[in-house]
Amino acid sequence: MLDLQPAPGRAVRPTGQERTFDADELIVSKTDPRGVITYANDVFLRVSGYEMDEVLGRPHNLIRHPEMPRAVFWLLWQTLGRGEELFAYINNLARDGAHYWVLAHVTPSFDARGRVVGYHSSRRKPAQRAIEAVRPLYARLSAEERRHPGAKAAVSASSQLLTDILAEQGGGYDDLVWSIINREES
């Protein structure tokens, strides 16, 4: 669920320090249908700097970086809501204020009757050039969001901007991510 309210008690300040992880590592987490964390692997815990008992039962926006545009998470939840998967570049905030970029693959998990029982995300380390490719787009979306004081108006304006930019490029966010993967991740 896309929660437009800030998470209660969230006080991590970004330090500007970048953290990376190995190219052969996978950061994995699972959530319930509302985005509450139900599983995190050891790589997740190491890179984000949290203990297992600090992440289980917490909303996944625990590691939200304030510079990430809301429009990307809006798109994520829209896509998951249709029962579809999404690849996305995401900048995350660790417990100590460091940030780390990931290329996430987020998928719904279904039960035997086809109902969504939760979501699963596995993330790889993106190429530096891929990060540079998405950074200007995210900066543009965040700048648009800052022009609108309310979260609802902000996400609506930046989602419209994202739709317009993608339409100009003749594809969706998925096409953009795949073109970056094909160009910069090989």
Ligand SMILES: Cc1cc2nc3c(=O)[nH]c(=O)nc-3n(C[C@H](O)[C@H](O)[C@H](O)COP(=O)(O)O)c2cc1C
């Ligand atoms: C399986 C799954 C994985 C997610 N992974 C992340 C993540 O790595 N970083 C992040 O900021 N949000 C992630 N989200 C999205 C968050 O639930 C949330 O929508 C986002 O952080 C925006 O938070 P906000 O609504 O409080 O602004 C994930 C959601 C799901 C369902």
